[in-house]
Amino acid sequence: MLLANPLPPPRCLPASRIRCQAPAPAPAQAHHQPAASRGLLLRGAGSPVVKRLPAGDWLLWYHSGARVALATSPDGLRWSAPVSPDPLLPSTDWWVFDTAAVRPGDVLVISGPDAPSSSSSRRLPSSSAVYWLYYTGSNDARLASPFPAADVAALPGLAISQDGRHWARIEGGHHTGALLGVGEDHPHGWEKRCAAAPKVVMHADGDLRMYYHSFDEMSQRHAVGVARSRDGIRWERVGKALEGGGPGSFDEGGVRQGHVVRDRAAGRYMMAYEGLDGNGGVSIGLAVSEDGLNGWRRCSESPALRPSEDDDEWDVAGVGAPCLVQMDGPYDWRLYYMGVGKDGEAAIGMAYSEGQGLPRFNKCDALLM
Helix, strand or coil, X not given: CCCCCCCCCCCCCCCCCCXXXXXXXXXXXXXXXXXXXXXXXXXXXXXXXXXXXXXXXXXXXEEECCEEEEEEECCCCCCCXXXXXXXXXXXXXXXXXXXXXXXXXXXXXXXXXXXXXXXXXXXXXXXXXXXXXXXXXXXXXXXXXXXXXXXXCEEEEEEEECCCCCCEEECCCCCCCCCCCXXXXXXXXXXXXXXXXXXXXXXXXXXXXXXXEEEECCCCEEEEEEEEECCCCCCEEEEEEECCCCXXXXXXXXXXXXXXXXXXXXXXXXXXXXXXXXXXXXXXXXXXXXXXXXXXEECCCCCXXXXXXXXXXXXXXXXXXXXXXXXXXXXXXXXXXXXXXXXXXXXXXXXXXXXXXXXXXXXXXXXXX
8 A cells, every 4th residue: 555645855865985996806817807897886787876875775676677676885886796586577468568568667665764884795684664656667688788769659657665675566547557658648749669767766755756758759869857745656747858969979969867966065957878879879968957847958069978989898788777876975976877778788887976067977996796
């Protein structure tokens, strides 16, 4: 049974400051150690959703193939093997919207004040935490690919858990169980094909905002839209939040996967998003808004993070699916993201920014675990 009003926002305690440097190998073994690719944390994974819990533990939900998987970490750099069982699998109910593939969009974590720290990176935190998983589901298996095409029909869903592993789906208002519909179910909207990658911000008690992307057939570009809710289950669309840039820009082909967080230092909202250029290349941009609803503007005409230029690197074919985490310092950020190599393999990496008003990200040199 869900409460009529949304649960209060999670409280995140400060974590120790961590420099992102790979440990140096012992001299006798140095020639046996492979070079660590910059930024790379976890192979065979995409769509990172990273949360730091009040006790200091880190959780990472990600998509691996058609399912949602979970890893744990003591510091946000060294991640465990996938926790068993898989947190979320495609549904077996024939009539619902997510029978072929699911991928995480965002997680709201509500922790009790007495939740203890887990003693091992393989254990999950106390059951006093409640997790709200907003995810994308589809009956088209192509959703499992790193960068799904514009014509993959997908809708947002919700599941709730008390341990981060075992989930109960919450049926939304759409006849398939999704939270929103598109196309004929929303004839006056610009969202004709999908409402994907739901990212949810709790602005205030009884005021939640969902940022999602869709493909606008009129402009033939992706855009990020926003919806509002009082309880996190029933949503009403507001309109577009951010569209693609002008000709020649890094996001002229549209914007997707907008992850929004409230910037503690500036008292405004920041969005990291995928930008598609005119040739289909994918990089990550930043935009800001004073209220999170209107007046979104780009921080720069250049991407905040580009694919690697080295043809052998793990993220040379594109970087996207950004997830922002603000650290202890007012201008210290981590940017977790998905990169794709020339072989099409997806992996998760991290970049960081320290001591700057508008973040400029450098890829982490952490050693792949």
